[in-house]
Amino acid sequence: NKVCVVGLGYIGLPTAVMFANHGVKVHGVDINERTVKLISNKQLHIEEEGLQEKLITAIDTGNLTVSTTPEEADVFIIAVPSPIRDDKSANLEYVRSATKAIVPYVKPNNLIILESTVPPRTVEDVMIPVLEETGYVIGEELLISHSPERVIPGKVFKELVQNDRIVGGINKRSAEATRDLYKVFVEGEIHLTDATTAEMVKVMENTYRDINIAFANELAKISENVGVNVWEAIKLANYHPRVNIHSPGPGVGGHCIAVDPWFLYELQPDLAKMIHLARTTNDNMPKFTAEKVKQTLVNKGISHGRVAVFGLAFKGNIDDMRESPSLQVLQYLDEQGINYTTYDPHITENQLPTQTQNLQEAVSHADMILVLTDHNEFKNFEPAEVAEALRTKLILDTKNCLDHKRWEAAGFEVSLLGN
Numbered sequence: 001n002k003v004c005v006v007g008l009g010y011i012g013l014p015t016a017v018m019f020a021n022h023g024v025k026v027h028g029v030d031i032n033e034r035t036v037k038l039i040s041n042k043q044l045h046i047e048e049e050g051l052q053e054k055l056i057t058a059i060d061t062g063n064l065t066v067s068t069t070p071e072e073a074d075v076f077i078i079a080v081p082s083p084i085r086d087d088k089s090a091n092l093e094y095v096r097s098a099t100k101a102i103v104p105y106v107k108p109n110n111l112i113i114l115e116s117t118v119p120p121r122t123v124e125d126v127m128i129p130v131l132e133e134t135g136y137v138i139g140e141e142l143l144i145s146h147s148p149e150r151v152i153p154g155k156v157f158k159e160l161v162q163n164d165r166i167v168g169g170i171n172k173r174s175a176e177a178t179r180d181l182y183k184v185f186v187e188g189e190i191h192l193t194d195a196t197t198a199e200m201v202k203v204m205e206n207t208y209r210d211i212n213i214a215f216a217n218e219l220a221k222i223s224e225n226v227g228v229n230v231w232e233a234i235k236l237a238n239y240h241p242r243v244n245i246h247s248p249g250p251g252v253g254g255h256c257i258a259v260d261p262w263f264l265y266e267l268q269p270d271l272a273k274m275i276h277l278a279r280t281t282n283d284n285m286p287k288f289t290a291e292k293v294k295q296t297l298v299n300k301g302i303s304h305g306r307v308a309v310f311g312l313a314f315k316g317n318i319d320d321m322r323e324s325p326s327l328q329v330l331q332y333l334d335e336q337g338i339n340y341t342t343y344d345p346h347i348t349e350n351q352l353p354t355q356t357q358n359l360q361e362a363v364s365h366a367d368m369i370l371v372l373t374d375h376n377e378f379k380n381f382e383p384a385e386v387a388e389a390l391r392t393k394l395i396l397d398t399k400n401c402l403d404h405k406r407w408e409a410a411g412f413e414v415s416l417l418g419n
């Protein structure tokens with residue numbers, strides 16, 4: 001078997017490397033020349049635990065080659081972005097163009113798998129019409145399926161192996177061929193269904209999480225007004241065997257949870273009421289957070305404060321700040337006329353004018369530390385190391401990730417989102 005993986009991002013590259021390190025010949029394709037050059041030099045354009053050494057092995061054994069153009073193969077895996085546009089409609093142009101790009105290389109008996117998360121019916125209505133251009137009989141000569149990726153950034157290699165996998169074929173043969181392929185490294189169960197159901201399942205999973213987080217955020221706001229610590233309350237509620245409330249926070253970022261619910265809304269806006277409300281609730285959290293910053297400063301008699309913002313990535317222990325709620329919090333801080341510096345040990349290139357790689361510089365003359373992501377580095381901080389540099393020792397922990405007793409011992413007044 002030879003596999004051609006189209007799209008070498010957060011999903012495509014780990015997947016390509018996994019197949020290659022299980023003895024499968026893999027050709028990886030990306031339209032970005034810089035990405036291809038880096039990977040062929042065994043260098044990474046993304047951060048993921050374990051990826052570096054696995055990439056080195058994959059290239060050194062000769063099992064993984066990369067270029068900007070597809071090659072003939074037995075299996076094609078498409079793992080390209082499927083974002084939303086400004087008007088929240090699904091942008092399927094990458095899926096369409098990746099499918100078009102493989103058309104000249106496809107041969108009878110090939111299997112084509114879409115891994116990108118897409119609105120239900122995309123395989124049937126977008127991919128199949130493009131693949132019909134090959135002239136091969138769909139479902140007979142060409143097998144097609146959707147096997148949505150379900151791995152979480154930061155734990156990709158563990159989850160690629162251990163998670164159950166959903167495989168939706170356009171027919172039984174397609175589903176079974178896809179299952180046989182992933183069996184090479186998947187230890188979780190592989191569940192077979194049809195392509196449209198698989199698309200629906202994936203979007204449902206992320207929407208479930210979005211709605212649950214929105215619920216937690218609503219509880220956080222209510223708790224603030226009734227004098228309850230929402231974190232304590234959620235922890236206690238979750239001791240119930242049938243309750244699993246997620247955590248509140250400064251917003252929902254990333255390219256999945258904040259995107260996929262819009263796919264369902266676009267399909268059925270009149271029916272997707274709860275989905276829409278949850279999405280807008282979560283989208284309002286950066287504003288709520290910035291207002292809380294302002295209020296906390298005002299309560300201390302500080303009208304034009306300076307804030308040291310800790311965390312730009314969209315969540316803890318990753319290097320990805322695309323669609324990060326932190327960026328929106330900064331925008332609202334600007335609107336409130338609050339000065340800030342930003343510090344994130346995982347974003348090693350300065351991408352913002354306010355960004356510094358120097359912790360002391362970040363906290364120097366600040367009136368507050370605002371924690372927006374739960375990086376391990378923040379949890380392990382020694383408060384005494386920074387305490388002297390601040391003008392006012394306030395800390396607002398929006399992720400409830402710090403050891404508050406230690407910070408209080410160093411003279412800090414600690415506030416929480418949802419308390």
Ligand code: SAJ
Binds near residue numbers: 325
């Ligand atoms: N967040 C909260 N509260 C929580 C959990 C998360 O505010 O209780 C925030 C995070 O801080 C972050 C955002 O939500 O800003 C999204 O983070 P996440 O950890 O929930 O999810 P992603 O986007 O990294 O990955 C999700 C996963 N989906 C599910 O857990 C159902 C992953 O398994 C998917 O593969 C991935 O989306 C994807 O690619 O679709």
